[in-house]
Amino acid sequence: MSTVLAAGTPAPDFTLPVTPDQNLSLRELRGQPVVLAFYPADWSPVCGDQMALYNEILPEFQKYKAEVLGISVDGVWCHAAFAKHQHLHFPLLADFEPKGAVAKKYGAYRDHDGVCERALFVIDEEGVIFWSYCSPIAVNPGADGILEALENLKKKRQSHGDLESSRRAS
Amino acid sequence: MATLKAPVGPADHTFGDQHAPVILVEYGDYECPHCGHAHPIVKAVRKHFGKQLLFVYRHFPLTQIHPLAEPAAETAEFAGANGKFWEMHDAIFENQPSLSLPLLAELAEALGLSSGEAVSSLESHEFEPKVRNAFLGGVRSGVNGTPTFFINGQRYQGMYEFEDLVEAIDAELLASEKHRRAG
Numbered sequence: 001m002s003t004v005l006a007a008g009t010p011a012p013d014f015t016l017p018v019t020p021d022q023n024l025s026l027r028e029l030r031g032q033p034v035v036l037a038f039y040p041a042d043w044s045p046v047c048g049d050q051m052a053l054y055n056e057i058l059p060e061f062q063k064y065k066a067e068v069l070g071i072s073v074d075g076v077w078c079h080a081a082f083a084k085h086q087h088l089h090f091p092l093l094a095d096f097e098p099k100g101a102v103a104k105k106y107g108a109y110r111d112h113d114g115v116c117e118r119a120l121f122v123i124d125e126e127g128v129i130f131w132s133y134c135s136p137i138a139v140n141p142g143a144d145g146i147l148e149a150l151e152n153l154k155k156k157r158q159s160h161g162d163l164e165s166s167r168r169a170s
Numbered sequence: 171m172a173t174l175k176a177p178v179g180p181a182d183h184t185f186g187d188q189h190a191p192v193i194l195v196e197y198g199d200y201e202c203p204h205c206g207h208a209h210p211i212v213k214a215v216r217k218h219f220g221k222q223l224l225f226v227y228r229h230f231p232l233t234q235i236h237p238l239a240e241p242a243a244e245t246a247e248f249a250g251a252n253g254k255f256w257e258m259h260d261a262i263f264e265n266q267p268s269l270s271l272p273l274l275a276e277l278a279e280a281l282g283l284s285s286g287e288a289v290s291s292l293e294s295h296e297f298e299p300k301v302r303n304a305f306l307g308g309v310r311s312g313v314n315g316t317p318t319f320f321i322n323g324q325r326y327q328g329m330y331e332f333e334d335l336v337e338a339i340d341a342e343l344l345a346s347e348k349h350r351r352a353g
Contacts (some may be wrong), residue, residue: 049235049315050314052232052235053232053309053315055234056232056233056305060306086234086235087234087235088234089234140314140315141314142309142312142314144175144309144310144311144312145312147309147310
């Protein structure tokens, strides 16, 4: 399994196609938490598909104002068909050309297979990796780790905020 | 290993002896073919262990890929509010290949419930919060698809054929027996 970038590392910026005629850059999402979910391929033939699960949990992610991004080496047209078929309501990024370049920056690329790992990153409002996790390729990592990280990030912000206001008060 | 974060409580649908030494929790989706496959197996497992097993079923509908999973879960809750959860649970799984909204109303009628009330409970989303709550408890416990089983709070990673489930539950029974003797 790859060694993915660890917490505390600034998240490498990237610009990737999100639809056939639109790009998305990570830095555009500064100011809110970002969940970056690398996965091996669209169309994995299982019911409890990872992207289908995140789709169901979107309202929970939104409670933390978090933006969820799926990312794989599939091309934009493949993503478009997959998202339509699965009724996905969040963007899928195409790490297609040069293939896997962004996954490689995050340590989430499988050279032998030519696909992304099942690697998860929660990136904080300032663009720093707050939490990361790499799951065995055959195992859907679920969402409990992501939700726990978002909760911890929120707590950290709150306690930091309290500290700031108590400083100002004294 | 993943553990069950939402303990079994009064909001749960349970089948069996409340004091059974082993609790089997299933997170399921009424439109998931794998859950449909597991259903008669789980029933056979329940029968096999009798009073030694408490079975708990919780909803985990993947609504975007299974559009009937949510109304089916809410119909089961409607039946549950009228004391017929397990009857509806069985009826839905047994009719899974022909699952539809009219069928859910028919099943309610067949169980002696009002199909009109069943339909209006779906329209008003009366049981949606309860279903969502079960789903979110599953998410927190690391459920990533269906069916997912927990045996005495520990995620069961094996296959869900009869022999596999019986073997895992037997091991748990043995462990609880030893624990009881030691205590």
